[in-house]
Amino acid sequence: MSVQISSWRNLAVAASLAAALAAGTTFAQENTPDDPRLFTPGQLTIATSDPVFPPWMMDNDPSNGEGFESAFVYALAEKMGFAADDVVWVRETFDQAIAPGAKDYDFGIQQISVTEDRSQIATFSDVYYQPQKAVVAMPGSAVEQATSFADLREVRWGVMIGTTDLDYVEQIIGVTEPAVYNDQVGLFQALQGNQIDAVATELPTALYLTAVQVPDATIAAILPPDENDYGHGLIFEQGNDLVEWVNEAIAELKSEGVIDALVAEYLIADPELAVITE
Incomplete structure (x- = not known):
């Protein structure tokens, strides 16, 4: 009986030692490309x-x-x-x-x-x-004459769903019913087709939009930052x-x-x- 108890104790000690070694190995690998917390360790x-x-x-x-x-x-x-x-x-x-x-x-x-x-x-x-926010419009848009948020509330806005741009137009500018689009392509097409007057987007996106995607469009103005973003x-x-x-x-x-x-x-x-x- 004492031999069996001793064997159990030895097994328990060995298991504890293996667990400790494994934990030490895991800790040593953290913050390296082999970190086990990565979705796929090694990448x-x-x-x-x-x-x-x-x-x-x-x-x-x-x-x-x-x-x-x-x-x-x-x-x-x-x-x-x-x-x-x-x-x-x-x-x-x-x-x-x-x-x-x-x-x-x-x-x-x-x-x-x-x-x-x-x-x-x-x-x-x-x-x-x-990023800063920017107002993008086509030439001749009413937004080009805007100098205040009150002016901005008088034009037709387009924004992409689920973005902080939408939050900004509704909550910061105070537009009650902006047109909402599922993607940038639909948004930009609406701008070109005169379905909307202005788009609010991040400034870097606006730079590319006006340089490549809709080269006829211009950046009409920069908007102040949103403290919630x-x-x-x-x-x-x-x-x-x-x-x-x-x-x-x-x-x-x-x-x-x-x-x-x-x-x-x-x-x-x-x-x-x-x-x-x-």
Whole structure:
């Protein structure tokens, strides 16, 4: 009987030792490309939209490292110890990105603004970019004469569903019934077709819109920031503690001037643009 008890004790000690060794190994691997908390250890799995648009990403290819967000991701991945070939992209809609629930990737990026409401159902990284809002209109639009929010409330607005642009037009400008579109293509077509007078969008998107997608359109004005929109953050499944590791890398990129350099390369606007305040 004593031999059997001794064997049980030995097995228990061995199991405890194995568990301790495993825990130590796991801890040692954290914040490395082999981190077991990654969706797929050995790679950084990132979600973005389909399609993607300049100046955020170029040629509808997030993997080419061109455009502000693509270049930012690869700089971030390198800072975290990943080779470029270890970055894996998946696609999802904006609505899927901001929906609660499990995510089949490590984090998402597609100009997602950090807000209090979204932070209740997802975990966000520190803000990596704070964009301004812009008013885009076709030549001759009534919005070109606007000098106040009261003037802006008199024109026909178009915005994309589920975005902080919609919140801004309704809650900050005070427009009661803006036209809402499911995607950017429909929004821009409505602008060209004179179905709406103005579009509110982030300034970098407005720059590309007026340069390439709707070259006849112009940026009529810059709008003051929304205090409820903290800027763009990477979005994680609620409670994902990879965010601490990612935030450390973001902080290093900021301190080294990498993010400022990418902003200067891809997102700078004309400093002479008019600003409309309330």
